[in-house]
Amino acid sequence: MRASSKPFFVDIADSKTNENEQCHNDKTTKTVLVAGATGYIGRAVVSECVQQGYNTVALVRNATYITSTADGRERYADSFQGAQLVETDVEDAAALTSLIAQVADESGKPVESIISCLASPTGTRREAYAIDYQATLNCLQAGRDERVQAKHFVLLSAFCCHNPLLQLQQAKLKFESEMAAQSDMTWTSVRPTAFFKSVSGQLEAIRGGAPYVLFGDGAVTQCNPIAESELAEYMVNTITDPSKHGKILNIGGPDEPLTNQMLGNMMYQSLGMEPKFVYAPTSLFDPIINTLQWIADKTGEEKWQDAAETVSGALECEKCWLCSRTLYLTYLSPYSSFLLLYSGTHWEILCR
Numbered sequence: 595m596r597a598s599s600k601p602f603f604v605d606i607a608d609s610k611t612n613e614n615e616q617c618h619n620d621k622t623t624k625t626v627l628v629a630g631a632t633g634y635i636g637r638a639v640v641s642e643c644v645q646q647g648y649n650t651v652a653l654v655r656n657a658t659y660i661t662s663t664a665d666g667r668e669r670y671a672d673s674f675q676g677a678q679l680v681e682t683d684v685e686d687a688a689a690l691t692s693l694i695a696q697v698a699d700e701s702g703k704p705v706e707s708i709i710s711c712l713a714s715p716t717g718t719r720r721e722a723y724a725i726d727y728q729a730t731l732n733c734l735q736a737g738r739d740e741r742v743q744a745k746h747f748v749l750l751s752a753f754c755c756h757n758p759l760l761q762l763q764q765a766k767l768k769f770e771s772e773m774a775a776q777s778d779m780t781w782t783s784v785r786p787t788a789f790f791k792s793v794s795g796q797l798e799a800i801r802g803g804a805p806y807v808l809f810g811d812g813a814v815t816q817c818n819p820i821a822e823s824e825l826a827e828y829m830v831n832t833i834t835d836p837s838k839h840g841k842i843l844n845i846g847g848p849d850e851p852l853t854n855q856m857l858g859n860m861m862y863q864s865l866g867m868e869p870k871f872v873y874a875p876t877s878l879f880d881p882i883i884n885t886l887q888w889i890a891d892k893t894g895e896e897k898w899q900d901a902a903e904t905v906s907g908a909l910e911c912e913k914c915w916l917c918s919r920t921l922y923l924t925y926l927s928p929y930s931s932f933l934l935l936y937s938g939t940h941w942e943i944l945c946r
């Protein structure tokens with residue numbers, strides 16, 4: 595990765611921006627920066643910020659890929675329409691701060707908010723602390739810098755952090771506590787339950803004839819998945835809603851939790867196929883985790899620690915779904931229900 599000392603602006607704006615400018619005059623004078631803009635939720639957040647009329651800046655690590663390759667354009671052009679792309683290295687605190695100060699200065703639009711949708715790809719200890727903690731902290735510190743003086747910070751966290759057994763969850767909590775300890779910026783931590791992309795993971799497998807794998811009896815795990823557009827809307831709305839400042843907010847939807855078996859049935863129904871379930875006991879995970887942890891402890895090698903962490907992560911995901919049945923707070927909308935309850939076309943949308 596490289597840090598650019600100068601902002602690398604690529605304006606993919608079109609007439610949509612001008613329409614928005616007329617509708618949202620107050621927000622067009624304010625800048626919102628989105629870190630982790632290329633992610634599944636980050637893209638939806640960028641799109642939402644543009645839609646709400648903010649001067650939206652998407653922080654990315656490879657702008658050339660996004661704007662100058664067919665693959666990049668296909669993946670990102672829609673989401674980034676109306677936003678400015680700025681290439682930066684979020685792991686380089688000094689360069690990031692200078693860059694954000696420069697962006698705010700050159701646009702003449704003060705930074706209203708920084709939204710972090712950064713997430714480590716693997717969740718291993720090293721990556722979790724580098725991205726979910728340190729790089730996210732770099733974004734917060736940049737916002738607090740006297741040249742930037744951003745007002746509000748929004749964190750994409752995770753519902754599972756209420757039960758922090760994994761390095762990833764601990765890294766997120768460590769950041770949350772530092773965010774809460776400062777008073778230069780107001781903040782909101784948004785902790786969603788499952789994303790659609792996570793619950794639709796088995797779709798391609800069952801389409802190809804493989805059975806749908808259930809843990810336990812298929813009813814022990816339940817979740818309230820949320821559509822990325824609705825999560826993005828909720829996150830962006832916290833900027834202007836003081837009642838959500840200084841809070842950690844759990845969020846999911848639709849209201850009634852779905853068991854894993856229900857999700858499987860919905861997928862089979864949408865594909866017009868007969869359900870074919872395989873039941874796997876959750877206790878299967880324990881010997882695997884224990885063996886990997888034993889090897890990690892014996893060898894002291896990080897790769898084995900990472901392997902144990904990865905399998906634990908899968909198990910904790912299952913448990914988190916179970917917890918979300920009772921603890922989770924709803925954010926309902928017809929769109930979530932619609933996407934979940936309707937036909938195969940919609941499942942395909944979710945899988946992208």
Ligand SMILES: NC(=O)c1ccc[n+]([C@@H]2O[C@H](COP(=O)([O-])OP(=O)(O)OC[C@H]3O[C@@H](n4cnc5c(N)ncnc54)[C@H](OP(=O)(O)O)[C@@H]3O)[C@@H](O)[C@H]2O)c1
Pocket residue numbers: 629630631632633634635636655656684685711712713714715725750751752753785786787788789790792793
């Ligand atoms: N999956 C779920 O069901 C679920 C549920 C609740 C909460 N969550 C939480 O949501 C987050 C995942 O969100 P997501 O699915 O939107 O993530 P994602 O698609 O993996 O996006 C991660 C973003 O972080 C960026 N990033 C990662 N490493 C980076 C680095 N070294 N430098 C710069 N940028 C870097 C990625 O940039 P590149 O595109 O350049 O790689 C990308 O923009 C996690 O924190 C997870 O705990 C997930």
